[in-house]
Amino acid sequence: MxxxxxxxxxxxxxxxxxxxxxxxxxxxxxxxxxxxxxxxxxxxxxxxxxxxxxxxxxxxxxxxxxxxxxxxxxxxxxxxxxxxxxxxxxxxxxxxxxxxxxxxxxxxxxxxxxxxxxxxxxxxxxxxxxxxxxxxxxxxxxxxxxxxxxxxxxxxxxxxxxxxxxVRAKLVSSESGKETAADFFGLDPNKTIVLIIGGSLGARKINMLIEEKLSYFEKEGVQLIWQCGKLYYEEYKKYDSASVKVFDFLNRMDLTYAAADIIISRAGAGSVSELCIVGKPVLFIPSPNVAEDHQTKNAQALVDKDAALMISEKELQAEFEERFSALLGSPEEMTKLSANIKLLARPxxxxxxxxxxxxxxxxx
Incomplete structure (x- = not known):
């Protein structure tokens, strides 16, 4: 050979x-x-x-x-x-x-x-x-x-x-369950866990949204795994608590995805490909600051197939709580999104x- x-x-x-x-x-x-x-x-x-x-x-x-x-x-x-x-x-x-x-x-x-x-x-x-x-x-x-x-x-x-x-091979072959994964992060597996990923460097608008909505998430009984990015970690690490875990970067993405019930994410191509394999309900917040607005196009391709939800940055203030609460309160919608996004995976x-x-x- x-x-x-x-x-x-x-x-x-x-x-x-x-x-x-x-x-x-x-x-x-x-x-x-x-x-x-x-x-x-x-x-x-x-x-x-x-x-x-x-x-x-x-x-x-x-x-x-x-x-x-x-x-x-x-x-x-x-x-x-x-x-x-x-x-x-x-x-x-x-x-x-x-x-x-x-x-x-x-x-x-x-x-x-x-x-x-x-x-x-x-x-x-x-x-x-x-x-x-x-x-x-x-x-x-x-x-x-x-x-x-x-x-x-x-x-x-x-x-x-x-x-x-x-995509990372561990994601394709991961067999981690929610209980093991939640334990890894020190979170309660019996409560809803939301993962926020704004890309490796972070996303200013998403971080500002999460900071503003911390009391809303607490009221809803939701726990957070919040990857705020290297550029923003010093600013947001103060919010780390028993129910909010703040990270600059997440290395164990197999366990991270296994812990999550709902994912809030940018719509870069790599993220979209991984999330199709992960098969969890996703709310995309595309970055508008990319060539030809391609993140919106990436997300829209999934929205058109009832495989994800999307909110633009300019709609966040008016629509986020209503759209997120509707998803949180509908196990049927979460199951449908999970099933449909998995159909688009290319492992x-x-x-x-x-x-x-x-x-x-x-x-x-």
Whole structure:
């Protein structure tokens, strides 16, 4: 069996990092002697999360362009040159058989270098609206793995493979029950537990909503697992109590999801894919501050199939309590949402991507 060498590159947010780790884990299970190297952006969360998953990572000095004129933008050309130089060294030294890009600025220089050296690379695009890095890299990609229909507007149709998004393997195979999971968090399994996840960095509007509604949740007898995000933890940790558990980041998502009866979440592609597999009632509050409002489109796709609820940020003040109380008071609605969202799950996504990567390797 060939001792393959894989470079995986992507990052900035959990939505880019966890698919890369899931793909690496699947390939590692198939090729025990294979070598893996991740490449990310210095000072971003991948530099912590990838080593936690047991893989080596090297960081590039790279970041995206800001929407307004800033010192960071003036540094951008220098960062690109620096990152391309380092990417050339990494590729020359590691000699990958294939490079896998999962989006984010760090994947640009590495895949660009791979393409210039005729090393095959593949892209994994999580969202319904393709990221700029993946759009720029699409032309030379061997294959592009997507989760949504209609991606021909961004990528060459003949390169697209609709696989769904890879998710953390523990979520697919998790057998944790609510009692064990609630005990892990120090919560009462006989009371309703609501999980709030605003993404790895946090969501200002969702955090403000939860802070404002703490007395409402208490009145309803609801317990909270509140991931407020790294950017906001210092501000909200004071609310940690017997019935409200505040975290900057949650590492044991298998237990987190098992504990939850209802989930309040942003609608990033990675979150949506995981929540379909988890199969719990979900209330989406999409971020409006993303390209082409793609989070609203992600959530709407589930709402149209009676698989989730959605409230826009501008409707929160007027509608949140009424909509949430209606859900809380209707076991029938909760059961229906759970059943319907599970029908949309693609637990085989990671396996299918690994199959396609192996086909490319065998044709080299």
């Amino acid at each position: 060939a001792n393959y060498r894989f470079i995986l590159s992507g990052g900035g947010t959990g939505g880019h990092i966890y698919p890369a780790i899931a793909i690496a884990n699947e390939l590692k299970a198939r090729h025990k002697e294979a070598e893996f190297l991740f490449v990310g952006a210095k000072d971003r969360m991948e530099m912590e999360k990838v080593p936690q998953a047991g893989y080596r990572i090297e960081g590039l000095w790279i970041s995206g362009l800001q929407r307004k004129l800033t010192l960071k933008n003036l540094m951008f050309p220098l960062k690109v040159i620096s990152s391309l130089m380092k990417a050339r060294k990494i590729v020359s030294r590691f000699k990958p058989d294939i490079v896998i890009g999962t989006g984010g600025y760090a994947s640009g220089p590495v895949l660009r270098v791979a393409g210039s050296r005729k090393i095959p690379y593949v892209l994994q695009e999580q969202n319904s609206f393709a990221g700029i890095t993946n759009k720029l890299l699409a032309k030379k990609a061997s294959k592009i793995f997507v989760a949504y229909d209609g991606m021909e507007q961004f990528f060459p149709a003949e390169k697209i493979s609709k696989t769904g998004n890879p 085989e996504a990671t396996r299918r991507i690994a199959d396609e990567i192996e086909k490319i390797l065998s044709s080299k």
